[in-house]
Amino acid sequence: MWKIAIIDDERQVLKGMKRAIPWDDLGAEWVGEALNGEDGLEMIRNTRPDIVITDLYMPVMSGMDMMEQLRKDGFQGKIIIFSGYSDFEHARLALRFQVSDYVSKPISLPTLKSILNKVIQELEEEEEKRVRQWELEFKMTLYEPFVEKEWVRSVAVGTLDHAYKDSTRLPPSYLYWQERKHVTIGIELIRDERARCLSVSDWNLFRFAVSNIACEVAHKLFPDTEYTELHSTRGLLIIHPGSEHLEQLEDKLEELGIRLNDSIVGYLKLMTRIGIGGVKDTWTKLSDSTEEAFRAMDQRALRVASAHEVYMYRENISSEPGNVALFPVKFSYKLATAIKVSQEVEAHQLVLEYIMEMKKQEGLSEGYVQMLGSELWGIITYSLYESGLVLDDLFTNDQIAKEISSLIVPDQLASWLMDKITKICNSRQWKGSSKHRQVVDFMTSYIHEHYADELTLADLSDKVFISRNHLSIIFKNITGETFNNYLTRVRIEKARELLMERNMLVYEVAERVGYKNIPYFSTLFKKITGMNPTELIKN
Template identity: 85%
Template sequence: MWKIAIIDDERQVLKGMKSAIPWDELGAEWAGEAMNGEDGLEVIRRTLPDIVITDLYMPVMSGLDMMERLRKEGFQGKIIILSGYSDFEHARQALRFQVTDYVSKPISLPTLKSILGKVIQELEAEEEKRIRQWELEFKMTLYEPFVEKEWVRSAAVGTLDSAYRDSMRLPPAYQYWQERRHVTVGIELIRDERAKCLSVSDWNLFRFAVSNIACEVTRRMFPDLEYTELHSTRALLIIHPGAEQQEQLEYRLDELGIRLTDSIGSYLKLVTRIGIGGVKNCWTRLSDSTEEAFRAMDQTDLRSASGHEVYRYRESSGSGAPVKVALFPVKFSYKLAAAMKASQETEAHDLVLDYITEMKKQEGISQGYVQMLGSELWGIIAYSLYESGFVLDDLFTNDLIAKEISGLVVPDQLASWLMDKISKICSSRQWKGSSKHRQVVDFMTSYIHEHYAEELTLAELSDKVFISRNHLSIIFKNITGETFNNYLTRVRIEKARELLMERNMLVYEVAERVGYRNIPYFSTLFKKITGMNPTELIKN
């Protein structure tokens, strides 16, 4: 509640004001009183009221002197002057201390209510602004690591907005990029017979293990690096080598490729292919190195280590035979995954059509190649959705997908099949959700309605349904269309509205009954959702 202190040397004024102010209606409470500026100063220091109503002419210390001391000490509350004299000079001086209003005695009850109501509205607006600012700062702090991670990935695949491809826009942690050279190393997990049997969740675990192994192996040779995921079978190392000679650097990069394939194969029993892009002097050309790294994998003549699937891009390699098909341009794979995560059906359709149209321009595309592309593209889609908390097993079984892919013969069939699947997925994610997820969310909403007055957190519920907090957050948003916190707030405010309409409880009692100890924050949320503050609802 908003705290109000009254400072006046007339005891009758203090008594009259204290009884005349409609405390409950305003959502306010009495903080203290004093009969001179010096005592008033102590009361205000002790109680920190939101609003001070003060006279100017008082013994021991005047109202002006008291205000001057308060402002010098940093007091931010609202000050209303209630004086028996219409003194322009004092009013002018009072403006220096950010006085909210200057009223002459005697003051009528309607005028007093009007002034206090206006001041409290200002306080509520300022409180809401502070809350929004705090939430923004908190979110920025919370999401900063994810924003930076996404920035690195965008810079590496070439989707970074042109406005950010500027040294002045480099995040602080990556300022050193300006002084270094850069080279990317692509890692592709091969779907051999064993890998094809892995579920999407198994792939997720293996990818996590691959990232740990890759970073540990690489850091022994190149201390400055970043690692980023691309999609279900691809990942990328961004390395910033020192000033060593080109020939020595190429030798060390080849050696790194060998160690990566050996380590991942030894620990995880997964077959990998490593592609090494060209060295770039400017970080804005990172995406060129990335495309070169994965393009190199498709050209057997660029193999740089006998007995290992390690390929290094060479500038002079263009004279050889052209590659039949550029398997998956990195930017295409990244955009397709992003479109599926965002349930952007049209965007995903356009990407697939453009890709298949480009592929059809080349000759000699076999049935086996079409089916291989179908399998890989389905892997990109399935994993991207898994990252968003949506498992495709509830819609399409592995056996069904394998059977349908085996029936694909030409690129046009592949395009039609993919677009049909994309439409069904987007429709399902938008309107239905999975049956298992629906059961989880039904439990959550029931629990919220039963325990809304308690300190509820998503982490607490995640323990009850045995799903990670982040995964549960995505599931809840997909099914209900709103976040867990928004839903909880809406339930609480709706219950508060019912209690207020019964007129059996004061505003602060209702706030506490529905789970809010901070009354101003409750009032701000109430007005945001209902369009009026609690006192207005009661009045109307």
């Protein structure tokens, strides 16, 4: 109900106004009245009406003085002036106090109703605007953690705008970066025969598992670390060491690289390659360490242990022909980002620049060109999957494999890639789902962080302001899975990791991932993994 207060020095006017206003039709209620500006001011301060109807000429305090004081107090309500004098000067002065209307007495009932309808419509529009603003601010608080994660990734790959590269623009959570040194460790999952059989959806779960393993292993040696995913098969640990001497630090980094390699192989049966970048004195040079980490892998620069694919970057090791970085991190990240937001022209330009750079190498073999095509297609495929588009409906795996096998020279590779990018960006499926991608990105990230909670689709529908039924359709269309199936797979994957650590009993693991009914948990576990929890532990 909209609250209306009336101030006039004539009692008959007050009574007549209260009788004449169609309260129910307007959805309004009377909250107070006064015979002069001073009493009116006190009454308004106590009742906080939405609309004030006031005369100008009153004893003790005039309507003009009362309005001036109200605005000084911060009163935001609407003010309508009903005066027995058509005084232009007073009307002009009243504009200073954001008056909604200035009407001469006497006033007809239709005119009164029309004025109040107009003012109430203004109030409703302002209220709707405030609600939208509140919803926007609320959504921003929900997305803030993801914005910070994107900031970390931009720093690590070198795409952060130059204007943000100073200490005053650091997010509050990362102010400690100013006092530390920094080094990155690149993690690349190797596409061996087993890995090539994995679906893109399975890759997503494995990457989630790798991030958990990497953070857990790293925290045992370096308390201050962050992890960020790059694209396709690559991830990155950002380490902020303490005051160790360089030799001691390098020994710890080598140990971390070996532990990462062993842990990922042991828990996930995925082969990995680890690269350790150079130590930097300032966070603005983190991207240099990232490029060095992956360059160390590509060049096989300095292998720290013969039984592990862990490589340490060294400045004095020269690059041999054919051993330059296959995919500079910044290029790969920019290409993935351009594909995600359907920037066809930018993606074409990135591909052309990259192929021109690769053509500078002498003696590129047919097999090398096809290997580049396969890896670049992997970057595109995974970046699209992250955004909710599975390419099976546009291109089959057999079709892509056949086309890649026909590529012989770099120019053919460039033409093939640009043709595929154009078809993807112009596809109805991509355009139709683009407006919902951000919502599903938020949902999947939220699931990965809160899988152990009592999580329902209704909970998330409240957070993204979309009805539960509509959200269910959006999620299924973009991910190819129902919300419950996706949540179950994430929980079971985490349960599998915990069981393989052999530190917890089956019922403890079940509760840790959100299941109180142990038989039901065991049934789901066997359905997804092919064995029950106790069989996994024994094996």
